Amino acid sequence: MMKTLVICVLSLFLNFSTATAHSPVGFVVPKDGSVIKKAPEKMEIVFTAPAKLIKVEFSKVTSNQKKSLISGLLGNETLTPIKLNKDHLMNESRRHIISLPKLDDGIYKTAWRALSEDGHAIKGEFIFEVSPEGTDVSGADVKLLIGEGQVKRVRGTKITIKHGPLGELMPAMTMEFSVSDKKVISNFKRGDKIRFQVNKELELIKIELN
Ligand SMILES: [Cu+2]
Structure with a gap:
């Protein structure tokens, strides 16, 4: 039992760190770690196989550190939850689109949980920053x-x-x-x-x- 668990955890870790195996996540928009100029109106989570989102926690992140860039965030963070509507929950699909309220400049974190087709619980998180110093590219316009x-x-x-x-x-x-x-x-x-x-x-x- 313990051995199975360890192998399971290990393979999860490998999936996320190398992304060469069967990663449950194809991509997210905005891209994890991106700094973008224009506040996005929606996020996308795209799985490599159909899955249902069961929970999405979206928060603004404030850090005690002077550094405001994502790279400077190292745990000393305060999360202020932002309420989302729930239209994106419980739809079985590869691509999930999550509408966002109007966002100010700042750093945002999304923590999600989903259920894969075969009933596995999967979860992940990503972070992006809206800043005048960001790029114009968020991935939202990519077809x-x-x-x-x-x-x-x-x-x-x-x-x-x-x-x-x-x-x-x-x-x-x-x-x-x-x-x-x-x-x-x-x-x-x-x-x-x-x-x-x-x-x-x-x-x-x-x-x-x-
Ligand atoms: Cu792929």
Whole structure:
């Protein structure tokens, strides 16, 4: 029992730290650790397989330290919870969109819990800062993610790809994508080196040999 638990915890840790294995999270918007100029009107949490959000805690973070940048945050933080509506909860989907109230400049933290398709509890958190010194890029305007990779498996309307970073949003990992029509992937096989595009629902839109 103890051994199982340890292995479980260890593999979770590996997933989050290296993101090469089966990470439950494809990407979040705004990106974790990003400093953005314009306050976002919504956040996105996109899982690599359908999941239900069961709790989202969103807070403004104030730090005792003079440093206001995210990199300067080291635990001495006070969280002021910000109320969200609950429309984003309990929908089974890969992509979850969370509406935000109007945000001032500052640092914000999101802690979420979700239930994966197979009933596993998963959780995570991310942080972003709204600052005049930030960049314009939040990831909200991105429509397609473009990447390269290698086919691991093709089965019906599902294709597993070991991919490098997808645009700015998704780190390198191995994961399964779906297609609306299996013809799109029926000519591909394990080992093929490919270029591909997916939308934010992680549906494969385009694939070609690289
Ligand atoms: Cu991925």
